[in-house]
Amino acid sequence: MVDERGTAAERIEAARALIRIADRVQLDRSANDLLYPEIVSVCQGELSAVVDRGVARLVAGDHPEFDLGVQLALFINALAPSEPEWAGDAGHRLAAAHPGDRALRELAESGGGSAHPCCPGV
Template identity: 60%
Template sequence: MADTKDRRQPGPELRALLYTDFDGNPADPDDVIADALDDGGYLERTPGLTAILQDPAADPAARLLACCALTSWADPLGYDTVLRAAADPDDVVWRGQSADRFFSQDDTFGQLADAVGASRDMVDERGTAGLRIAAARALISLAGRVQYDRHISSLLSREIVEAAQGEIDATVGRGITRLASGEHIPYDLGLQLALLTVAMKTYDEPGANDAMIRLAAAHPGERALRELADATGSSLWSL
């Protein structure tokens, strides 16, 4: 989970739900979210987190954490909230409530990507596999517009890539055009696009190779070029 927990002290409701383990001890939200899956503990904490997520007066950072928890648990409301956020990313209440440590840029959509990815093992139990795929496709469509950094990899499992080929192709194309325009982009868009082009190789190797060449020509940065080199086994990308 992100820097949301470092920005302010959680309120009593959120502290009880995500900062307290199932033995009543202080805990990290990441651990609580993971432990809640072991014995069905997520069921007892879902109503409280649902109330926080749906409360427009609640602290935005608390709502982000609630969304990430519910999404990690493959909850329909979590996925629906991700879909609505992806539909209007510039007007999401919790934008700016979490920042990465590398670029100090908003990474709230990266947190949502991780939550969608982490929910993979729960969707069969909860009957929400289709919602997970829909949420992943919506997030991938934003990868040319918002920061994910390496969080984008959480959306590149086999079953998501198979379902999101159209979104990947379109996002890579738009992203390369944006890079090539010379626009100042305050995060590493090149890395995100490189990871997507590597994923393309699983279903369209010629198209992926062409995209990699176009991406390299757009000066995507050293991290992106290293990804291309690692994926192809060629050091020529770094020359």
């Protein structure tokens, strides 16, 4: 549909804007809607930056009323194929921030059921 309407650039900019605020705004599992390969490839910087900010927020004890950990885990998993070392480190940092069971499961279930580099036993 994006090709048919010629809205690929707008779709990427909309996704980029949502990714930038994902450490402050609930997206929950609908964050998956942002993670098409073409969006992930052009928004790697935004994704890694929001993960870093979100993990820092959780480490500081600032747990929002939404499941920030799941959103961050989804973003980490989306970057894992292209940035495996970064994803492993980010996953460890997220796990250490006690993001909740859903986030830990999301990290562990990434890659079609194979364990995430950060949490092989989860």
